[in-house]
Amino acid sequence: MDWFRKSKDGLVSQQKKEIPDGLWTKCKGCGEVIYSKILEEQLWVCPNCNYHFRINATKIISLLLDDGQLETYDDNLSSLDPLSFRDSKKYTDRIKASQQKTGMKDGLISGLGTIDGLPVSFAVMDFAFMGGSMGSVVGEKIARTIERAIEREIPLVIVSCSGGARMQEGILSLMQMAKTSALLAVLAKKKMPYISILTNPTTAGVMASYASLGDIIIAEPKALLGFAGPRVIQQTIGQDLPEGFQSSEFFMEHGFLDVISERKDLRRNLSLCLQYTYDKPVNG
């Protein structure tokens, strides 16, 4: 396709000088080219086919929290390289590159905020940081987010977006699944609600731990959800996968989701679920 792109670039080259990059965005769902400003007004959902573009953690915070404000915690937690891991690149180089790309220390923002006045301990994953993968830092920040909900007796909200546990930290990443799930057992005993929100994609180690353990689980439409990746399943069973396999709709059909919510309704659905499960203390 290189020849095609080149000639197209050539055609718009004069315009390109005057207008900022990313004025138009091509929809991954229907291929339609959309004016980015409109797309932004639509919360990055295609007006043509309802495809939900993946958005970063900061945008999720603006979307869901009162005044788009989160009092962040643990921002400086950063990965070490306990295995001295190296494949084609060093793990430390991958971390540095992701830090430069995203301006984050690791792939998760967490803290305290309110949603329609209700206090929440909140965390949101960012796929742009090594595929949202969970290593020690993401696991620790999730653990502290759960602990803040336990200590303050407030609801927990986690927005997941992750390919799973981070391979570069080996078994330490695996143990983050145990760590976060064990703390969720404590939160459940406190009878504090946990709303888990799943965005595209939420799979493997994250799906097989805290993402699946919400009292209420809400997903965006057509997100890829599951334990094993579709390619692995295809190779294992040696046949094509059915249409819509491992989508939010598939998960709903099989009984593993409470709500599929379009992005424009997500804040309202979350707010209602919090109201139905949590009474704010009178003096609080």
Added chain:
Amino acid sequence: MIDGPYLEFEKPIMELQKKISDMKEFSRVEDIELDSEIKSMEGKLKKMQDSIFAKLTRWQRVQLARHPKRPYTLDYIDLITTDFVELHGDRCFADDNAMVGGFAKLDGRPVLILGQQKGRNTKSKLYRNFGMANPEGYRKALRLMQMASKFNRPIIILIDTPGAFPGIGAEERGQAESIARNLREMTNLEVPIIITIIGEGASGGALGIGLGDRVFMLENSWYSVISPEGCAAILWRDAAKAPDAAEALKLTAPDVDKLDLIDGIIPEPECGAHMDPSLAAEKLKKQILIALDELDPMTPEELILHRIEKYRKMGVYTT
């Protein structure tokens, strides 16, 4: 154990063992005294074993953990317990033959014992789904563990799996949910949970029955976030790079012990558990009994609190 399949790096040992056994047989049948020759060859064998096993690569350990003659869960149950009554089914969908469990007596004491089960020939491999459990396997395990907690019986878990099964049905029935739920619910069990990785400890499929008060690894087992093949396919884009991935993942018992994520390594008989399954079982049983003694005095509340603290500490990062 000089018959049957062997690994490439075991070949010289097997050949020498065969020679020694032939010589012994010859000496017996022909009634010729060959003691000094046999003794010298046995010395040579010992040296050879030591030199091969002193510098095993991580990939060779993975191969040992997958050795076709390695004792499996039901072999250990048979060797370390008596009066095993296997209990079946998740009371929901099916009985998963890749996950076995039931009550048994360990030194006369009632315990629940469970784990993944692999098959040894084509037929039994298929029957056991290669030790890859479906959601109903994890749900059966949880049902049995919660029953053990209810009746105050300690839980002994043996882990040996190349992973939870990646299939269409597994996704339809919530593979991820079944593992996640087990992690949360195992936190709340009111009895001691003693876990040993006896072979392969692959990812969520292993951890799904792997949260407890003591975690041990057999000397030649492996435990990691992904199989070396899976890791190689993703990061090297070539599953044949599995030996490199095994090195990078630091997945052997000494590696995991060094990261302080397990409570100890259980030594195996010389050249691996498959060379002497009874001895391997004896060592396993000894460690389980020591752990039980340590955990017995603890109240359910203490067990749960310590269990949460144990996992709470896991992770390496800088603030």
